[in-house]
Amino acid sequence: MVLNDTKNTVVSFHRISSPVLFVYSVNGTLLARSMVVTDLGVTFSSSLNMESQVLKITKKANATLGFIIRVSRDGFSPWALRTLFVHLMQALLEYCSPPVAPYTSGLISVIESVQVR
Secondary structure, rough: OOOOOOEEEEEEOOOOOOOOOOEEOOOEEEEEEEEEEEEEEEEEEEEOOOOHHHHHHHHHHHEEEEEEEHHHOOOOOOHHHHHHHHHHHHHHHHHHHHHHOOOHHHHHHHHHHHHHH
């Protein structure tokens, strides 16, 4: 099997300030090191901080909420608005929520600001 060198990257997950970083190679080609990697739509940082994922989710949710508000100006029923919110917004906010699970009050308030809006 042939590996594509441009799609392979090395990420070292750590919580210490100065980790030991090794150099990895495949078939004599050095692999690039990355601090952030996105897999299946979830952004992971090397420091295991989920702030970038939470900000990405809330940005997308705010854009979707703006779309719902623009479309609903013609006068949708409350039932239709609730259905749009449940199917569009909750899917965005709840996708991959167990691994992300914001534990700081700042990240929690960012997510709640979208839900309150």
